[in-house]
Amino acid sequence: MSWNGIGRVLLARGSTRFFSASRELRPKEVSLSPEEIQALLELQELDLKLLEYERHQKELPRLIEEIEAPLRTARSGKERVEAELATARTQQRGVESDLASNNAQFKKLQTQQMGVRNQIEFEAFKHEMEALKDRADSLEETGLKWIERMEEANQRLPDVTTSLEQAERLAAEARAKLDAKTAELKRIHDEAAELTAPLIAKVPPQVPTYYRRLRGAGKAPFVAVIRRGACSGCGFRHPAQRMQEIKQSRRMLVCEQCGRIQVWREEEERIGF
Ligand SMILES: [Zn+2]
Numbered sequence: 266m267s268w269n270g271i272g273r274v275l276l277a278r279g280s281t282r283f284f285s286a287s288r289e290l291r292p293k294e295v296s297l298s299p300e301e302i303q304a305l306l307e308l309q310e311l312d313l314k315l316l317e318y319e320r321h322q323k324e325l326p327r328l329i330e331e332i333e334a335p336l337r338t339a340r341s342g343k344e345r346v347e348a349e350l351a352t353a354r355t356q357q358r359g360v361e362s363d364l365a366s367n368n369a370q371f372k373k374l375q376t377q378q379m380g381v382r383n384q385i386e387f388e389a390f391k392h393e394m395e396a397l398k399d400r401a402d403s404l405e406e407t408g409l410k411w412i413e414r415m416e417e418a419n420q421r422l423p424d425v426t427t428s429l430e431q432a433e434r435l436a437a438e439a440r441a442k443l444d445a446k447t448a449e450l451k452r453i454h455d456e457a458a459e460l461t462a463p464l465i466a467k468v469p470p471q472v473p474t475y476y477r478r479l480r481g482a483g484k485a486p487f488v489a490v491i492r493r494g495a496c497s498g499c500g501f502r503h504p505a506q507r508m509q510e511i512k513q514s515r516r517m518l519v520c521e522q523c524g525r526i527q528v529w530r531e532e533e534e535r536i537g538f
Contacts, residue, residue, distance in 0.1 A: 490529070491528065
């Protein structure tokens with residue numbers, strides 16, 4: 266049925282809670298044939314599929330982050346233990362090397378001490394050797410601490426390795442699931458996208474324009490079937506006289522309260538009562 270059909274008289278009025286900027290943009294009321302109403306509802310069904318994919322696409326970075334975050338935590342947990350182990354090993358080697366040169370120095374002084382000629386020189390050597398001995402004790406103590414740290418890290422290593430392997434397995438599973446869901450939604454999206462054009466062609470041209478605005482606002486349903494005299498989108502009850510007009514002319518109107526497109530279908534009414 267064309268735009269110049271029988272029921273284009275009334276202008277939409279009233280509150281615009283759902284689609285507030287739209288009052289002047291609202292379409293003039295237009296009579297829709299049952300086929301046009303059907304096309305509009307089918308269009309909405311397809312659009313909901315398109316929107317689901319669009320929403321999924323927007324959500325993807327967050328969903329991926331949810332998968333990646335525990336993996337990152339497990340990875341850095343293992344890296345931390347490995348770094349602790351490497352540090353302890355390096356430090357312990359440093360201590361060993363210091364200890365070796367300390368001992369070599371001690372032995373050198375010991376040999377030299379045997380060749381001294383007087384007590385003063387002997388005491389000087391003794392003093393220096395005692396200092397080296399003290400240093401050796403302290404180095405040994407430090408070396409032991411690093412060995413303990415190495416052992417601790419070595420003990421923790423299997424756990425963090427297992428945790429990382431587990432996190433990798435879980436992440437791979439979750440990622441595969443997510444990829445499969447994305448692919449499935451895309452398949453549904455692409456199928457639906459191909460079917461929308463012929464449906465848009467089936468409704469009066471002013472309807473899709475307003476419909477697209479509602480779709481852009483994103484609050485489904487955009488086309489609300491009138492049930493028991495009320496908008497099925499927001500529950501607003503249309504005045505009885507208005508309902509009578511709608512039924513007689515099958516007008517498409519917009520809900521005074523939420524701005525959604527209202528369609529009335531006889532069969533729906535039968536189910537409703
Ligand atoms: Zn409504």
